[in-house]
Amino acid sequence: MTLESPEFQIDWDRARRTGVPEAIFCEPKTPAQIDAIVAASSGRRLLLTRLTDAAYRALAPRTAAVLDYDPLSRTAFLGERVALTDSGIGIVAAGTSDLPVAREADRTLEFAGHRARVVADVGVAGLWRLLDRLEELRACRVLIAVAGMEGALFSVLAGLVEAPVIAVPASVGYGVAAGGKAALYAALASCAPGLVAVNIDNGFGAAAAALKMLRVGDR
């Protein structure tokens, strides 16, 4: 194996080109690969996603030392933090089980300088919990909704607000809901127009989309 290129090529230019900061998806990478990527960053800012607690602890001490790690969302920040502004992004989680994915979205926004409002445990089987928060949700400019099981939250929410709603199906559930496809299909098949979806458990992608939507107004 004459490796003609280094094993990884970080797309440092992504933020400028697409408006989304470069992130490293750690799940399929070895600790050694992550150590090397962090070492190569030379202090530049980088977001690490899907870094489990076990994987974080397997990193070299010098890597772990420079990371700001959050176990719930399995994310880490490398480099300086930026000041936060409230740009009107809301994150809605149907149940407590959806919080890791919601928090991944939240941390991604935080890394990019945005403070989101998180509204949790408002699943539609107890509809009043959602309706009680309606004014707050209607005030948001962009909404990220996280739900597993049957994903009914997506349609109900999108029918109630003016903001674009980004559905993140969560792989929470069992039987026909296992793996998150029931929630994903609920998002895609929704009769509420204007709802869009990202991949199952993809809190990072939802945040990236929200960032791009925020910039629509600035151009």
Added chain:
Amino acid sequence: MTLESPEFQIDWDRARRTGVPEAIFCEPKTPAQIDAIVAASSGRRLLLTRLTDAAYRALAPRTAAVLDYDPLSRTAFLGERVALTDSGIGIVAAGTSDLPVAREADRTLEFAGHRARVVADVGVAGLWRLLDRLEELRACRVLIAVAGMEGALFSVLAGLVEAPVIAVPASVGYGVAAGGKAALYAALASCAPGLVAVNIDNGFGAAAAALKMLRVGDR
């Protein structure tokens, strides 16, 4: 083919044994088979389901003459009608497209002597349509809910009422909703406890279940 038995054996005893009238599922049967079944009934009551308009018109005139046919639900009644009572069964349809399935449930109940209340076009993308009818729905003793697409109606409704809710997923939709599996999985994966489901488009089965539930109180 030495047919050791007649080709069909109608289970005339079913109503007594299980509380549900015997019905003939016409979809895979030839006109000649249906003609023969009707001829063999000797005036006893029989419900025919999935009898399309084209199939109805292909029947022998003497068969068609004794049937009370409804094209929307694709059902026909054979034999005397029975008087109707309102037993507190409600049928909720998410959209106008769900009416054929809702009507199949309604006709089955009618054949068995029950007048149901039908509430149509109350999909959750416009939540207020459903909430406006809430009192009426809460007064029902058993509810049948018909919805295609993402089937979010099932969870919302079941979270609001005390009555058992029987979900009938409808094969209304396209893309991931085609065929009705997205709606079926929404019903099964629902976080609203006590929701039960029947097969896609099975309005007859939902009515049969409702009939059995009504009798729970009588025993």
Added chain:
Amino acid sequence: MTLESPEFQIDWDRARRTGVPEAIFCEPKTPAQIDAIVAASSGRRLLLTRLTDAAYRALAPRTAAVLDYDPLSRTAFLGERVALTDSGIGIVAAGTSDLPVAREADRTLEFAGHRARVVADVGVAGLWRLLDRLEELRACRVLIAVAGMEGALFSVLAGLVEAPVIAVPASVGYGVAAGGKAALYAALASCAPGLVAVNIDNGFGAAAAALKMLRVGDR
């Protein structure tokens, strides 16, 4: 993450609104989340489901001390027990492997004050085992049937009794039966009218539906 709401909102009002006691689905929750929920209950009654033995042992001692835990069904009761009545609910399990799911249904009913009759190991490959118990089964007002593999029990049973039958497909099996979809589809595709289904392994949901059906007669 400025969490605008507490992480969980228990729907204490559910029993009154829908007839089913509030339950906590523990599978995707951390021990700390369960500890917090129990602490917040202030002595009110709560049912915990899908609490594995390992998860139960990871709870804080003060949490475990107030729970009445059953390892087979992976359920726990919080709060006072209520007196039991026999309301005519039967639970039928096709094989011994289906007992954990059957027991989850049974414990849910027990929590709500109902003593069910459980009939086990009556799979249809040895049909006489089921027929021997027929009189007993026909005396039930509502039946919950649990079966994995090919789920043939559902159709046979529903064709023999007057009571509504709630099918709970079990994720027991291998090859095409793995995960429980073969049994689920058998329940949904059944030619026995009036059979209804809940999600795979959802013993709790079946019990909740049975509770709602019992109340049909009281209204």
Added chain:
Amino acid sequence: MTLESPEFQIDWDRARRTGVPEAIFCEPKTPAQIDAIVAASSGRRLLLTRLTDAAYRALAPRTAAVLDYDPLSRTAFLGERVALTDSGIGIVAAGTSDLPVAREADRTLEFAGHRARVVADVGVAGLWRLLDRLEELRACRVLIAVAGMEGALFSVLAGLVEAPVIAVPASVGYGVAAGGKAALYAALASCAPGLVAVNIDNGFGAAAAALKMLRVGDR
């Protein structure tokens, strides 16, 4: 396209080598191809399967004239008929809708010289219909069972008889039963040991297997 071989090569030797007569699967063939195959047979015996009524009528008159066609099973015989013996093969069909597939098996056996006993409309939702015929079924040496929908007949039957049971799932049904996979999985996942399955709607294959089983005793 320099076709190096004729377009078809009939395996005239199959009967001798495998015990099953050569058959032509007509569904994907053009009338011209079928005409050519029949012309090439030079009076030898041949079974044609999946020859729809429309396809039969599109054949050249000289082809149609030499075929003994049966529209229900969509089969045709070419060549002399052989005398029939009763070898103890039974064919059981769950409903009238399963008769086309059952008849395909029956015609295949007839072509090979065996008169089968056909027992129809004994689906398990009305269990007594099957139990009434039990003695007759137990007398069979090999059983072919045809069922669509949830296919519960397979397990019940195989648990009651000593003969090998060959399950033929039928593509009869809708919703989750559409296409026959629910019935196929029921056959494969059956808890009744010794049940074997062939492809959906494959009455011919079931008959071929039955023929091979009959010969086990002769060797």
Added chain:
Amino acid sequence: MTLESPEFQIDWDRARRTGVPEAIFCEPKTPAQIDAIVAASSGRRLLLTRLTDAAYRALAPRTAAVLDYDPLSRTAFLGERVALTDSGIGIVAAGTSDLPVAREADRTLEFAGHRARVVADVGVAGLWRLLDRLEELRACRVLIAVAGMEGALFSVLAGLVEAPVIAVPASVGYGVAAGGKAALYAALASCAPGLVAVNIDNGFGAAAAALKMLRVGDR
């Protein structure tokens, strides 16, 4: 069937509440239902989608007369047209086969008063076709991308532009691409962050989402 409500309830308030005009999904509706809906509109504006040419021709003459119908997109406008502005929305279609879906998005935007730029036949198998149009695409504020087959266009495009990209998988293709799931999964699994997806062939939904994104800047 005592229909307690009219069969349909148009959500005239939707535009105000969610920013998307009310649209009627005509595919599962009968001509009579569409006639009734149009009659009930009393001159208010309404968008009709999935109205095939055959369905359009089956409408009552007085209905057809008031509709502005476009056969390629299968859409019709009811009510006054509004003046168009260029708001920076681009629609990219991978191949000519994707034009009906692209045109549905375009017509939806047109109905809402936006003139979109449409760039067609820029599939990535001939990458230079896309790169030649890059400057134009980068100038857009929101992009809708329509692609069937393997959907590789979504990832390539989203990696090149700053605007949010809404992927519309098209049901164009055969074999593993049939039905559009290969393209849908390509959109969802994309390694280009910020890409969002709507249901297969849902050009209307993509336009609705684009409209909501445009308004993010106005709030």
Added chain:
Amino acid sequence: MTLESPEFQIDWDRARRTGVPEAIFCEPKTPAQIDAIVAASSGRRLLLTRLTDAAYRALAPRTAAVLDYDPLSRTAFLGERVALTDSGIGIVAAGTSDLPVAREADRTLEFAGHRARVVADVGVAGLWRLLDRLEELRACRVLIAVAGMEGALFSVLAGLVEAPVIAVPASVGYGVAAGGKAALYAALASCAPGLVAVNIDNGFGAAAAALKMLRVGDR
């Protein structure tokens, strides 16, 4: 849980009624359940299947002591062994990876008193390995074929022999072959008539079917 029946009911009569010895599927059972079943057998013969090495070692010493355990096939014999005869059953395994399943079939036959001939590692990618054994295979009265991956062995073998061939798809493989469905579908879709299939990895079921086929000749 008032358990109305003991938790298990062994079908001691099965051998007489169906020709297949009663077997206990151990996979979903706890060690305590297996201990109880063995204790209840009172010396009668019983076959235990899917008893992993770990499960075997978790049994009570008095249970393990009376079992004749084979780790490769994960089977155990309880009770006296019977003398073996060669009845002409052959077992063909495509690769060494298929041996556990082949051995489960072999042990089941052994338990029932039959000595099978096992031919291993004759996958069709090296066709001569199979052709070299052809005479031996043609001498068999019944053949069991075990293959994972693409399962091409089934068709090739069934086209070469007169005996019925029972296909056992093995869950050997990765990617599209993972779980065994590719091999299962190859068996069911085979163009070799008379091939029958059992569930994936079901060596026991294949042996049970072979036993039933042997008896066809004795009746």
Added chain:
Amino acid sequence: MTLESPEFQIDWDRARRTGVPEAIFCEPKTPAQIDAIVAASSGRRLLLTRLTDAAYRALAPRTAAVLDYDPLSRTAFLGERVALTDSGIGIVAAGTSDLPVAREADRTLEFAGHRARVVADVGVAGLWRLLDRLEELRACRVLIAVAGMEGALFSVLAGLVEAPVIAVPASVGYGVAAGGKAALYAALASCAPGLVAVNIDNGFGAAAAALKMLRVGDR
């Protein structure tokens, strides 16, 4: 719809860049679109695929007049024919039903100047048909194999020859074989190393791959 580009952009440069002639996939195109493409070609050579007989007859007469159409393969040539050479490409079809797909591959090669050898009806259920042609097949430099049903031909063939084998699964079959996925998975899961696959029914793609392989030797 301000179409910024013409609706189609033919990639005339493809042959030079990738070695495969530009082809037009006609299935999802309207007659008018095909007429326009042909008109725009200005005499350049173009291959049209998936042009059904009905679609061909719906073309404008001036379009049809310049096309060399073949109904079996549903292909048409536009422009001058080139002289043919035998480059050692063989096409093997398992059954007569696979000929349309085999012929599509053959026509594509012919358009590119290669005369292929076609060997038909050599399915493995009658293995000797294939072995009889072995010498001929071994002489080929590249082989295209077309098979539906269980696709066992792919593994057997690839295990016997030195040439690369390109598997084209055909959508021939019913039940589990319907649509061609069983054959596709057989090709991909094959234990014969070096076998490669293209999409179901993609005779054109297989020919394109064969052309690229031929050129490997020339570079």
Added chain:
Amino acid sequence: MTLESPEFQIDWDRARRTGVPEAIFCEPKTPAQIDAIVAASSGRRLLLTRLTDAAYRALAPRTAAVLDYDPLSRTAFLGERVALTDSGIGIVAAGTSDLPVAREADRTLEFAGHRARVVADVGVAGLWRLLDRLEELRACRVLIAVAGMEGALFSVLAGLVEAPVIAVPASVGYGVAAGGKAALYAALASCAPGLVAVNIDNGFGAAAAALKMLRVGDR
């Protein structure tokens, strides 16, 4: 179990017959089986694939001692190494996560005497990384492309080069990409003609195909 043959039969003749060296797929084999195979090789050359680090360490010391093991690709060489030549094979990996599969292909080629060029981390979401390497890639005679997630690399690459491209979908990803089917379908549904695919994660098979393609020119 009278094992009529040794448990394994190594196809030492494969290299001569098909141009691909014999390889042992170790995943489903026990350490004892691998030890036996190595012992039986008598110094002949053999490639071992899917030998995980844990499995390698479980081998007998005398086995491990004679193996040249590479943990990244999970491959081992037995027997003498051969000298390497650069034959113009390129291996392209979309991300660092695809390297294990890419390395399996690379090691297979190395075992057969070919030095490949490996180009890593050129996923299309940052298109310029790929375009920067275009000249190098266009110089290759055969290309192997490894990609997980949405697999968009396959189409883009195949549209840019003249060499045949062998797609190896990688089981890298989550949600709809889990298991690699999204990438596989992207390869098969590609609109870039001439692209061929092997099974998910099958780096060995891709290398075997590349070896066969190289030999096309030599014959």
